[in-house]
Structure formats: structure tokens, C-alpha cells
Amino acid sequence: MDTYPQQLYTMRRxxxxxxxxxxxxxxxxxxxxxxxxxxxxxxEELVKDPLPHDYPEQYHHWAAFxxxxxxxxxxTYDVLRPEWxxxxxxxxxxxxxxxxxxxxxxxxxxxxxxxxxxxxxxCGDRVYANxxxxxxxxxxxxxRDAWDLTxxxxxxxxxxxxxxxxxxxxxxxxxxxTDATQEQEQWWQEQEQRLQAIASQRRKHRVAPNxxxxxxxxxxxxxxxxxxx
Amino acid sequence: MNAEQIxxxxxxxxxxxxxxxxxxxxxxxxxxxxxxxxxxxxxAATKDIDCVFTSATLTSPEHLLFARxxxxxxxxxxxxxxxxxxxxxxxxxxxxxxxxxxxxxxxxGMLEVSVPDDRYILALKLEAGREKDLxxxxxxxxxxxxxxxxxxxxxxxxxxxxxxRRGRSKQLRxxxxxxxxxxxxxxNS
Numbered sequence: 126m127d128t129y130p131q132q133l134y135t136m137r138r139x140x141x142x143x144x145x146x147x148x149x150x151x152x153x154x155x156x157x158x159x160x161x162x163x164x165x166x167x168x169e170e171l172v173k174d175p176l177p178h179d180y181p182e183q184y185h186h187w188a189a190f191x192x193x194x195x196x197x198x199x200x201t202y203d204v205l206r207p208e209w210x211x212x213x214x215x216x217x218x219x220x221x222x223x224x225x226x227x228x229x230x231x232x233x234x235x236x237x238x239x240x241x242x243x244x245x246x247x248c249g250d251r252v253y254a255n256x257x258x259x260x261x262x263x264x265x266x267x268x269r270d271a272w273d274l275t276x277x278x279x280x281x282x283x284x285x286x287x288x289x290x291x292x293x294x295x296x297x298x299x300x301x302x303t304d305a306t307q308e309q310e311q312w313w314q315e316q317e318q319r320l321q322a323i324a325s326q327r328r329k330h331r332v333a334p335n336x337x338x339x340x341x342x343x344x345x346x347x348x349x350x351x352x353x354x
Numbered sequence: 355m356n357a358e359q360i361x362x363x364x365x366x367x368x369x370x371x372x373x374x375x376x377x378x379x380x381x382x383x384x385x386x387x388x389x390x391x392x393x394x395x396x397x398a399a400t401k402d403i404d405c406v407f408t409s410a411t412l413t414s415p416e417h418l419l420f421a422r423x424x425x426x427x428x429x430x431x432x433x434x435x436x437x438x439x440x441x442x443x444x445x446x447x448x449x450x451x452x453x454x455x456x457x458x459x460x461x462x463g464m465l466e467v468s469v470p471d472d473r474y475i476l477a478l479k480l481e482a483g484r485e486k487d488l489x490x491x492x493x494x495x496x497x498x499x500x501x502x503x504x505x506x507x508x509x510x511x512x513x514x515x516x517x518x519r520r521g522r523s524k525q526l527r528x529x530x531x532x533x534x535x536x537x538x539x540x541x542n543s
Contacts (some may be wrong), residue, residue, distance in 0.1 A: 148525075226517050316419055317375045324426045 133167060134159040136198075137174040142189045144180045149187055153194070157253065160198060168204045175209035189215040189244050194253070197240035217245035356399050356438050357392050361460065363403065363427055363437055368463030379421045381409035382470050383456045383525040385447075389475055392459070396493035399425040402438035406447055408456075408468070447478070450518045472497045477513040480506050481522075483529020488536050503534050 132138070134155040142152035158164075159171055172195040176188055192215035197207040222230050233247040241248055355363065371380055384392070407417060424439050431437050435448025447453060456468035476494040479487040500506055510526065511519065519526060 224521055297475075313418065316374060316415075317422070320370075320422050320426060323370055323373050324429065326472065327426065327430045 133164050133170055135171050135174055136191050136195045137176055140176045140180075140184075140188060143187045143191075144177075144184045149190075156194075162200075168198070168202060172199050172204065172207050172210075175207070175212075186221050186246070189217050189221075190241075190246055190248070193241040193244045193246055197238060197253070200240065215244055220245050220247055222247045266279060355388075355391075355400075355403065355435065355450055357395075359431070359435050359437065360388050360392055360400075360403060361462075363431055363439070364460055364465055365462040366427040366431060367420070367423045368428055368461075371420065371464035372417060373463075374419065374423065376416070376419060377411070379464045379466045380407075380416060381466045381468065382406065382458065383396070383453070383470060385470065385478065389469060390493070391492050393469055394472070394478050394493055394497070396421060396490065401436075402440050405467075408453070409466075410515070420440050448467070450515060451453030451477070451513045452515070454513075473509060474513055476500070477509050480533060481510055481514060481526065481529060483532045485523075485532065485536065488533065491533055492537070503530055506530055506533070 134152075136156055139152035139156040142155075156171070160168060164171055176191055178187060192210045192212065195207060196210040198204065199210070222233055225233060230247065233249050234242070236250045237247045238250050251270045368379075383406040384403070385406060386402075386404030387397075388403040388405070390396055391398070391400055407420070409416070428437055428439060451474075452471040454474050456470045458466055458471045460467040472494050476491065476498050478492070479491050495501060498509070500509060507526075507530065
């Protein structure tokens with residue numbers, strides 16, 4: 126049975142911890158534990174509270190990152206999207222590449238999800254990759270199909286406000302498009318059918334423990350397990 | 355998961371990939387606890403298997419197929435033993451370290467599992483500086499032939515890009531402090 130700590134580790138709490146000088150990924154990791162772990166039944170609560178307005182200027186880019194994150198979490202997991210994330214304050218005046226070298230910028234621009242890039246944050250699409258939802262692989266975004274880097278973050282913000290007026294819940298299917306081509310989509314559907322068949326066959330013929338032995342597997346041990354040196 | 359269960363897991367994933375008709379073997383590099391158990395043998399079990407994907411980009415159909423095969427294998431095998439698989443740091447490691455090609459260790463169906471050498475794994479563990487890694491570090495030190503802080507710094511520099519070391523100089527110092535303090539205390543006691 127799940128047990129809940131007295132206080133949920135909300136995005137606001139994570140940001141407050143960042144402003145107190147904690148390494149950002151520690152509080153953000155705590156937030157992830159809450160989102161995917163013990164607090165997953167209370168997700169709306171986790172992003173509902175706006176960030177505090179008075180914080181040291183040096184943390185402004187992390188404020189924008191927390192707003193982008195709350196936007197991504199709420200949108201991706203169909204949780205009520207809090208209005209505070211649309212505050213234009215959270216659109217950074219200059220692009221932020223997480224202090225990564227310039228050579229990585231094009232890749233980051235390409236991979237970053239719109240919830241982040243529209244706020245001028247270019248962090249790639251693995252910042253919230255996690256072991257709870259491994260099969261997602263890279264982070265997904267419902268805005269992925271609307272990805273357009275020729276649009277400035279400010280323009281994105283305008284669009285976002287328009288989008289906000291639409292209800293995600295009334296058109297869930299319309300928002301789940303990927304950027305895959307039709308052909309790829311068809312290929313994937315076929316694979317998925319096969320995978321489903323394999324999974325169901327395995328469920329039916331699930332072997333008893335200790336029945337399978339390594340020696341019976343078609344495994345090729347390529348080299349001994351010991352290391353040189 | 356113990357060594358046999360790790361091999362079972364990879365075999366199951368390889369079989370599923372073959373069954374679904376994967377044309378090329380999917381290639382991964384085994385790191386973390388899975389590496390320590392199967393290559394070093396200093397401990398009996400790990401909570402999860404960590405790896406880096408080396409043959410396909412993470413948005414490629416091949417990777418999606420692999421991810422689904424992993425999900426099915428986990429569903430199947432978790433009936434027999436607790437198993438988890440994570441790639442949380444794989445992409446991160448590709449950006450911040452010079453990823454070694456590794457040597458092929460296991461081939462099962464349409465899956466090829468390679469392993470880096472001890473030096474790379476030790477560099478990762480030194481950089482992380484976590485207390486829970488101390489046993490692994492202790493096991494790797496003599497295998498790699500390292501005993502001093504200077505040698506440890508040199509090893510980190512061998513694999514971590516300069517911009518990472520510059521950006522994380524404080525964290526690296528703290529990590530090495532943690533490791534060498536613990537090792538020194540042990541030596542004194």
C-alpha cells in the first residue's frame with residue numbers, strides 16, 4: 126500500500142529548494158519521485174501552486190525551467206494545466222543551453238520539446254527520462270507536431286495562450302499525433318501487433334521458475350566474464 | 355538480479371527482437387551494477403540493469419522496438435524475479451563522456467551486449483562519488499591499478515570531456531573527497 130509523506134514534493138517546493146542553493150537536480154529528482162511514485166494520485170496538486178514571485182534574479186532561468194516542466198508534466202499526463210505556467214515572465218529573453226558547449230546547440234535545438242523551447246530553454250528531451258516509464262524512451266510531447274523553430278518563443282507564447290483556451294480533455298485523440306510519417310506509423314502498427322501477439326503468447330506459456338536453464342538458451346557467450354588488467 | 359537473471363533478461367529481449375523480425379542486432383553497452391556482477395563478480399545482485407544504446411538513435415524505430423521488447427521481457431520475467439531496466443543515464447553519458455566501443459560479451463537472438471573495460475566503469479563511479487558505490491570502487495581500484503587521488507583524477511580526465519570537468523569541478527572535488535575519505539578511514543581502522 127502506498128504511503129504519502131506529510132508534504133508532497135511540489136514543483137513550487139522544488140523551486141524553493143533550488144533558490145536555497147540545492148543542486149537543481151536534487152529537488153527536481155524529488156519532484157520526479159512524487160510525480161511517478163508516491164504522489165501519482167495527486168498530480169494536480171504537484172503542479173498547481175505558482176512559483177513564488179520574489180526570488181533572487183540568478184534563479185530566474187530555473188524558474189522558467191520549472192514553469193516549462195510543470196507545463197510539460199501537466200500536458201503530457203492530462204492533468205489540469207495550471208495557469209501560472211503561462212506567465213510571460215517565464216519566457217527567457219535569451220536562449221539557455223544549460224551551459225552546454227556550442228557544438229551541442231544545434232542538437233539541443235532539434236531535440237528540445239516545445240514546452241521548453243517556447244520559453245527559450247534548450248535542454249534536449251531527456252531531462253525527465255526516468256526508470257518508472259522506461260518504454261517512453263525519450264520524453265514525448267503532445268506539442269511535438271507543432272514544433273517549429275522558426276517561431277520565436279514570444280510567438281509561441283501567444284499561440285500557447287490561444288491553445289490554452291481549448292480543452293485537452295475534449296479532444297484527447299487529436300493531441301496524440303507524432304511526427305512519424307504515415308508509412309512509419311503503419312510499420313509501427315504492424316510491429317506493435319506482432320509484439321502484442323508475442324506478449325500474449327508469453328503470458329499464456331509463462332514458464333515456471335527454474336524451468337529454463339541458461340544452457341538451453343541460444344546464448345552465445347562471446348568472451349569470458351573476467352576483465353583484462 | 356543476479357548474473358544468471360541478467361543473462362536471462364538479455365536473452366529474452368534478444369529472442370523477442372528476433373521473433374518480431376528485427377533485421378539487425380540491437381547493440382547496447384552494459385554499465386552499472388549489471389557490469390559489476392557479470393564482469394567483476396564482487397557482488398551477488400543488483401536492483402536494475404543500466405546500459406547505453408550504441409546502435410541506434412533513441413528516436414529511431416529500432417530503439418522503439420527494443421524498448422517494447424524490454425517492456426515485454428520485464429513483464430514476463432518479473433513473474434519470476436524482481437527486475438528493472440533503466441537507460442536514465444545512457445544518453446547523458448554519450449554527451450559527457452568519451453564512450454568506449456567496448457567488447458562484445460553476449461549475443462542472444464537479435465541483441466548484442468558489449469562491455470566497456472574496468473577503467474570506464476571506475477571513472478563513472480569516481481565521478482558520481484556515491485557512498486553506495488564504495489564497494490565497487492574498492493573492487494575496481496586494484497583491477498585498474500589505481501590507489502591515489504591523482505591517478506583517480508587522471509582516469510576521470512581520460513573519459514570525461516574537459517567542459518564537463520570544468521563545469522563540475524566542485525562536484526568532482528566533493529566526489530573524490532567522499533571516496534578517498536572513506537577509503538582512508540578504512541585503512542586507518
